[in-house]
Amino acid sequence: MNNEQVPPMEEKQVENLALVKKQIHRIDSFDTFLGVTIKDVKVGWESYGNLNDTKSNAVLITHYFTGSSHAAGKYKHDDAEPGYWDSIIGPGKAIDTNKFFVISVDSLVNISAHDPNVHTTGPASINPDTGKPYGLSFPIVTMRDFVNVQKSVLDSLGIETLHAVLGPSMGSMQAIEWASAYPDKVKRLVSVIGSASSDPWTSAALEQWTIPIKLDRNWNEGNYYSGKPPIEGLTAALMFITQSALHPKFFAQIGEQLNYKPLEEAASKSILAKHSINQWLYDRAKERAELMDANHLLYLVKANQLFMTGHGDSLRQGLANIKAKTLFIPSADDLLLMPYHAKMAHDILRTVSPDNTHQYTELSAGLGHLDGVSAISQQAQLIKSFLESDASNTYSEKIDE
Known part of the structure; x- marks a missing residue:
């Protein structure tokens, strides 16, 4: 050592x-x-x-x-x-x-x-x-x-x-x-x-963070290191984590800054378009994902789920x-x-x-x-x-x- x-x-x-x-x-x-x-x-x-x-x-x-x-x-x-x-x-x-x-x-x-x-x-x-x-x-x-x-x-x-x-x-x-x-x-x-x-509630909540990664086609059962990493799956997982870690009152404040409205023009014209608050959450997660590893997230989730x-x-x-x-x-x-x-x-x-x-x-x-x-x-x-x-x-x- x-x-x-x-x-x-x-x-x-x-x-x-x-x-x-x-x-x-x-x-x-x-x-x-x-x-x-x-x-x-x-x-x-x-x-x-x-x-x-x-x-x-x-x-x-x-x-x-x-x-x-x-x-x-x-x-x-x-x-x-x-x-x-x-x-x-x-x-x-x-x-x-x-x-x-x-x-x-x-x-x-x-x-x-x-x-x-x-x-x-x-x-x-x-x-x-x-x-x-x-x-x-x-x-x-x-x-x-x-x-x-x-x-x-x-x-x-x-x-x-x-x-x-x-x-x-x-x-x-x-x-x-x-x-x-x-x-x-x-x-x-x-x-x-x-x-x-x-506890059961927490274990189930943590499991949600793993699902986008496992559904990303680039995850490949964890064997992605010689190809494209599952960045989109990891980004989605980080979106869940960020929302879980914050309170609705904070999201309301961000919504005011973004001029969020339920009937936003882009979101009302395309099923693929994101509301401003969701784009903010995605951009924040995508930037963080670049330095992170999807498999590592899965192992951290497991360590938390196993904890007593x-x-x-x-x-x-x-x-x-x-x-x-x-x-x-x-x-x-x-x-x-x-x-x-x-x-x-x-x-x-x-x-x-x-x-x-x-x-x-x-x-x-x-x-x-x-x-x-x-x-x-x-x-x-x-x-x-x-x-x-x-x-x-x-x-x-x-x-x-």
């Missing part, structure tokens, strides 16, 4: 935070939770702040479904946008890089397999045994595998415990799995817009393993991972570990699921207080209306 720095990213000061360096971590042989060995695993990672002498100030950020390890900062001065949680990660911010060493890792089967700033192993990778892309011969992977790859990165840095692990959406599942699989290594857990387990905290016999037992202080932050308007997911996990934890501190609050910014990414600063002070409080397990419930 080793880490490599990817050139030519230089560390220069941008405002009060250095430009981010992308690193690569390699694992010669990785055994999955389901018992399959993957050779030459590669993932990207980045960090912010400095590790202290005792290596006790590490905070792990676990990313969402279409995200990556780029949680904060910029790679270049002229980048259009910083990392997705830049509003709460940095000097003096909620996750204070003057105090904490913050680290984030690209997931296995990361959807952005063709993004030069993402490094991941998955179906699009070359199988060292065949010299060809894995395609659907790549083994099924789980949240536990994402966690264990992250653990390998931390082990390589000599980090034995985490001051905290935090993540939104799919990242919250990894964060919860960390606290359950390695209870003695995690002191604090923050689950944002997340869930402790897939602890990967054991019951959700209750998986949550009972957790020793960490917890903070659950769903979005009140979330239509993808509705607040009942977080509330159920919070309530179970109160019964299985009543002596621990378990807190619950909600975001409400009108974006739906995306509140947990774009509006996370709404709960910045609570996150800051939670991270900087002591780690004693004295129960106190906090619910912010």
Whole structure:
């Protein structure tokens, strides 16, 4: 196992935070939770702040479904946008890089397999045994595998415990799995817009994302790497994902900007013409699809569908393993991972570990699921207080209306 720095990213000061360096971590042989060995695993990672002498100030950020390890900062001065949680990660911010060493890792089967700033192993990778892309011969992977790859990165840095692990959406599942699989290594857990387990409704909703890909003639049972990729199927899947992650109130705002009308001229003259809002959604998805891989999306969906905290016999037992202080932050308007997911996990934890501190609050910014990414600063002070409080397990419930 080793880490490599990817050139030519230089560390220069941008405002009060250095430009981010992308690193690569390699694992010669990785055994999955389901018992399959993957050779030459590669993932990207980045960090912010400095590790202290005792290596006790590490905070792990676990990313969402279409995200990556780029949680904060910029790679270049002229980048259009910083990392997705830049509003709460940095000097003096909620996750204070003057105090904490913050680290984030690209997931296995990361959807952005063709993004030069993402490094991941998955179906699009070359199988060292065949010299060809894995395609659907790549083994099924789980949240536990994402966690264990992250653990390998931390082990390589000599980090034995985490001051905290935090993540939104799919990242919250990894964060919860960390606290359950390695209870003695995690002191604090923050689950944002997340869930402790897939349920029938969520599994069915996720399945819808896979259908356009499988219906695209270019998908070819996953064997498209020597030909045309199923871009249209992937674009349609991303349209579903984007709509699922947003709230009708946000779509109404976009509709006003586009001057959307039910009886638009083009749409009323051709069955093939798109309404303005649908064209906006298509264009947004098509642009993103260029750097993504359709098979990787299918594998991520499967990992989400297979998820239950602890990967054991019951959700209750998986949550009972957790020793960490917890903070659950769903979005009140979330239509993808509705607040009942977080509330159920919070309530179970109160019964299985009543002596621990378990807190619950909600975001409400009108974006739906995306509140947990774009509006996370709404709960910045609570996150800051939670991270900087002591780690004693004295129960106190906090619910912010």
